[in-house]
Amino acid sequence: MPRQALPSIPLPTRATREGLRLSEAAALVGVSASTLRRHVKAGRLKASQTMGTYGLEYRVLPAVLRAFALEAFGVEVSEEALKEVQASKTLPNASALDTLDADRMKLIDLLLAAKDEASEYRAQAERYKVICEQSEDTKRSIQEEAAREAEKRYQAQVAELLQEKTALQERLEALEARGLWGRLFRR
Numbered sequence: 001m002p003r004q005a006l007p008s009i010p011l012p013t014r015a016t017r018e019g020l021r022l023s024e025a026a027a028l029v030g031v032s033a034s035t036l037r038r039h040v041k042a043g044r045l046k047a048s049q050t051m052g053t054y055g056l057e058y059r060v061l062p063a064v065l066r067a068f069a070l071e072a073f074g075v076e077v078s079e080e081a082l083k084e085v086q087a088s089k090t091l092p093n094a095s096a097l098d099t100l101d102a103d104r105m106k107l108i109d110l111l112l113a114a115k116d117e118a119s120e121y122r123a124q125a126e127r128y129k130v131i132c133e134q135s136e137d138t139k140r141s142i143q144e145e146a147a148r149e150a151e152k153r154y155q156a157q158v159a160e161l162l163q164e165k166t167a168l169q170e171r172l173e174a175l176e177a178r179g180l181w182g183r184l185f186r187r
Contacts, residue, residue, distance in 0.1 A: 019048065019059030024085050028077050029069045036060070044072065062086070 022040070026033040039045040040058050045068050047058040060068075062082045069075045 019061045020065060020082075020085060021052070022047075022058050022060065025060045025065050028065065028081055028085065029073060029075050031073065039068070039072070044068070 020028070022033040022036045026036050029036070036045060037058065040047045040060075045060065046064050047060045049056050050059050051057075062077075066077045066082075069077050
């Protein structure tokens, strides 16, 4: 079975990782990340969800965070603090992305090989099923043939015994007709 190329999965870029993580935003505002998460879930703080290292994570734009912190907590977040947090963010370097891409391709190859192997096992199981059904049919036909042969042999033995009986009756009648036999064993 020929392997099909799978669509490429986009790797994270700076564009998809825009904004501050909740832990970074919480450190700037001075509250816990779970407090900000509750505000996001309640709809009071606007955030976007992106794929992070350990799954989906919320991202908050710096301007939205500044307005929310001032309104909800009365805390003003300085522009310098925001720049420091954003400057400390680093994306994986190109070689790490290449390694991830190569590992992903190896996994895809392994999955395709496993899929091919599973297909082969399924086909082999189907062949064995057909063979078993054929052998059951063959067994049944052999049993039916053996039963027919046994019936023929039985009928032949019955016919042979009837002929022997007829021959013995004729011989007995011949002996009775001779006289002595008839006088000795008359009824």
